[in-house]
Structures are given as C-alpha cells and as structure tokens.
Amino acid sequence: MHRLNDEYEALRKTVEEFARDVVAPVIGDYYERGAFPYDIVAQMGRMGLFGLPIPEEHGGMGGDYFALCLALEELARVDSSVAITLEAAVSLGAMPVYRFGTDEQKAEWLPRLTTGETLGAFGLTEPGGGSDVPGGMRTTAVLDGDEWVINGSKAFITNSGTDITGFVAVAAITGQREPVEGGRRGGPEISTIIVPSGTPGFTVSKKYSKVGWSASDTRELSFSDCRVPSANLLGERGRGYAQFLQTLDEGRIAIAALSVGLAQGCVDESLRYVRERQAFGRSIGEYQTIQFKIADMEARAHTARLAYYHAAEKMLAGEPFKKEAAIAKLVSSNAAMDNSRDATQIFGGYGFMNEYPVGRFYRDAKILEIGEGTSEVQRMLIARQLGLPA
Numbered sequence: 083m084h085r086l087n088d089e090y091e092a093l094r095k096t097v098e099e100f101a102r103d104v105v106a107p108v109i110g111d112y113y114e115r116g117a118f119p120y121d122i123v124a125q126m127g128r129m130g131l132f133g134l135p136i137p138e139e140h141g142g143m144g145g146d147y148f149a150l151c152l153a154l155e156e157l158a159r160v161d162s163s164v165a166i167t168l169e170a171a172v173s174l175g176a177m178p179v180y181r182f183g184t185d186e187q188k189a190e191w192l193p194r195l196t197t198g199e200t201l202g203a204f205g206l207t208e209p210g211g212g213s214d215v216p217g218g219m220r221t222t223a224v225l226d227g228d229e230w231v232i233n234g235s236k237a238f239i240t241n242s243g244t245d246i247t248g249f250v251a252v253a254a255i256t257g258q259r260e261p262v263e264g265g266r267r268g269g270p271e272i273s274t275i276i277v278p279s280g281t282p283g284f285t286v287s288k289k290y291s292k293v294g295w296s297a298s299d300t301r302e303l304s305f306s307d308c309r310v311p312s313a314n315l316l317g318e319r320g321r322g323y324a325q326f327l328q329t330l331d332e333g334r335i336a337i338a339a340l341s342v343g344l345a346q347g348c349v350d351e352s353l354r355y356v357r358e359r360q361a362f363g364r365s366i367g368e369y370q371t372i373q374f375k376i377a378d379m380e381a382r383a384h385t386a387r388l389a390y391y392h393a394a395e396k397m398l399a400g401e402p403f404k405k406e407a408a409i410a411k412l413v414s415s416n417a418a419m420d421n422s423r424d425a426t427q428i429f430g431g432y433g434f435m436n437e438y439p440v441g442r443f444y445r446d447a448k449i450l451e452i453g454e455g456t457s458e459v460q461r462m463l464i465a466r467q468l469g470l471p472a
Contacts (some may be wrong), residue, residue: 084391090321093149099369100129101164104441109161112297113442116289118244119297122164127198132171136180141193147332148394151339155387158343160352160439162439163297170240171195173333175202178274180250182317182325183249187276191248200248205236205277205303206326216270216323221273221305223254224260228312230256230275232283232305238453241285243301249278250303253322274322276314283308294445331404333454334411335397338390341450343415344443345383348418348425351440352376355429366428375424382417389413405467412460415450422447 086094105122112119126132134150136142136395143149150172158165176195179202181189194200210218221234232254236242277284287302293379317325353376356367366372393406425440426433433440451457466472 083322084130084388087264090149090152094147094152094156097131097153098128098159100125101157103159105145105164106160107324109164109297110437110442112441113161113163114436115297116291116296119164119167120245123167123198123201123246124242126164126168128326131198132176132198133196135172136176136196138354140180140188141196143196146398147335148391148398151390152271152338154336154339155343155346156341159347161297161442162340162344163295165343166295167201167241167331169336169340169365170203171198171201172218173336174204174329175241175251177332178204178316178325178329179276181328182274182321186313187316191276194248199246200242201241201246202248202276203239203242204326204329205239205242205250205252207236209235209237209302216272219253219255219270219272221252221254223252223256223273225256225311225312229309230312230314232275232308232310234305236303237298238290239303240298240300242254242303243289243300244299247277247279247299250284251275251316252277252303252305253326256319256322258465259320271320271454272322273319274325275317276316277305277308277310281308281310294442294447294449296445307387330454331407332397334460335371335390335393335403337450337454338386338393338407338410338414341411341418341447342383342387342390343390344447344450345379345386345414345421348421348440348443349376349383351438351443352379352425352428355432365451372428375428379421379424382421386410386414405464408460408463408467410457411455412457412464415447418443418447418450 090389104311130143131153133142134145138144154165154169179191195202223230223232251274253274256273259269259271283306285304292302356372359366389410393403393410396403396406422444426444429440432438
C-alpha cells in the first residue's frame, strides 16, 4: 500500500485539487469569523467524501477506510477545520451506525449521513472525565417502559450543534456489571443511545471559543430527563465502551492522516515562502539553516505517512492494528506540532499573522496531541501491546 494504486491516486488528486481550488481561497474568512463552512461541506457531500468507506447499498461510495484517510490528508494540507468535520462525521457519526446499528437505524440515518446532508456526532467525553472514560462517566440512561431517560452532560463534542446535525450517539451508564472473578468490582455498564437533535431535554450549548479548528463545530451538551425510544439503543446493551474502543482504534488512523496533512501543508507553505522571501540580498531558501529545517519537516511528514499507511494496511487486512494505530497517531501528531512550529519560525513575523495558513496550522496542531487519545495514552497503549504491565 506504500505505492498508491490508480484508484487511490485518482481520489487523492481529486481531493487535492478541491482543497487547493475550493477550500484554500475562502477558508481563512470562515476561520476568522468562527463560522461553520456549510457550502464547503455541501460540496464535499456531492463529491461523495462522507460516504467513502460505506457500502453502496447504504448510499455510500463502496470504498474503504484508507480512502477516507487519503481524503483527510489532502484536506488538512490546506485546513484542519474542514478535515476534522469530515473525520468526525464519518468516523464518529456514520461508522458506528454502520458497524453496530440495526437495519432500521441504518435505513433511517445512513442515506443522509453518506451524502453530508446530515451530520452525526458521538457524545463520549464528559467535563470531569478526560481520558478516564469509564471512571469519569456520570451520564446515565434508565429504561422506563419503552423509553430511555438520559441525564448528564458531555464536553468537546464535534459536529453536535450545526444546522445539519441529525443526532448525537450518547454513551451513558445503563447499569452496573456483576463483580468479576476475584472479588473485583464489575464497574459501570456503558451503552450507546442515539439522541436525535431537537429532542426535549437535550440542550446544545453555544460554540466553544477555541484556540484552533475555529471553523469546526464543537460544543458542550446536557441532558435533563431526555427521553428517546428504547429502539434507539445503538449496538448491544453494555457494549457501548467496547464499541467505542473499536471506533477509536480506527479513528486514530484517521487523525494520523489528518496530522500528516497538516505536517505536509507546513512543508508546502514553507517551500513557497522561502523562494519568495529575501533577506540580506538572497532568497532565504539559499541559507543552509532554512534548508535543513525544511528537510527535517519533510522527513517527519514522510515517516508519519508511512506509519499511518502501515496501520491502515493491517486494519484492511483484518489483522490486529491497535499498536500500529497508536504509533501512527503518536508519530503523526508529533510531526504536525513540530512542523507547524518550524514553519511559523521560517515565516517569522508573518507566521504570527492569521492571514497566512501557517498561523492557522500552528493553532490547529496542538489538539492533535490531545483529541482521540492523548499522546500519553498512545504511549500507554503501545507499552501494553508490547506486554508491559497495565
């Protein structure tokens, strides 16, 4: 897979051109205003990007997850707000419905999710939870007759409050597990429940004021005696956390691809700039210190790309890929952060100006070391996969 076949290359080039010709000229304005790019999302929907890894029978393009990753990389070379909107809509919105939904749930949601007409969101993280998902979860769902009654709150939920958001799949405690062998506590039973937008008792906060990803939608959610039909259970009762872990393993590869895109975008912008910028009578690209810095940036992006390609290859082959996904996410997010810092340095004062893409890249890079599992969590996962004690 390290050499793209004709189909993958055609997709990559199509998205590259779309990002360069459609997204790049306008996204800075959306970013400055903190506005969600509905027009761009609609165009991505018409291109089929939201349905890339979903079978045609459900309205998708019949591709695979690696195709989605290629699209994310090319979008993030220009802007991460657009890329994360697509990533979250597919990885956290559509894929759980496709993987775990009933036939009725798939028929209701997938045709709209795969066209980008509707966005889905995944409500997992809580204000006091962070990386300790089961230990920090306080949201509950109690079965009352044929309805779930949900109470609690979620934080940092992407795509949860747009005008086209259709639902949030909410992870909630639905009971307590029986103690396991040895007398240890069983812990909470966590299930996932689909809550359509506009359901009474479901409140969406104002958008966060964020350091980066300013043109994406991220909000806090609250649930107060929010009632939905029992049929809205997504997957098996009590399997919500396990489902999430599977979703997150795949999502880490997608975030790695996005990170590689940002890292490569820093190289692209720096190469353009150093050929134009003059200092002391010479193009700054003639100075070895600049050349070495850009060489290091390219090496980071290249190495990180190989890491996510390898993780995706194992995933598509049906082989275990947890360690490889964690490595890809760790290496790629580091590359994005390092490259954005170096690109900003190369641009000097202009790198601190929002009108230049590298200013956005620098602001966008940090969250890649945090979202969908922090760098510390990735190191923990890698260590455990190597057989070190938990």
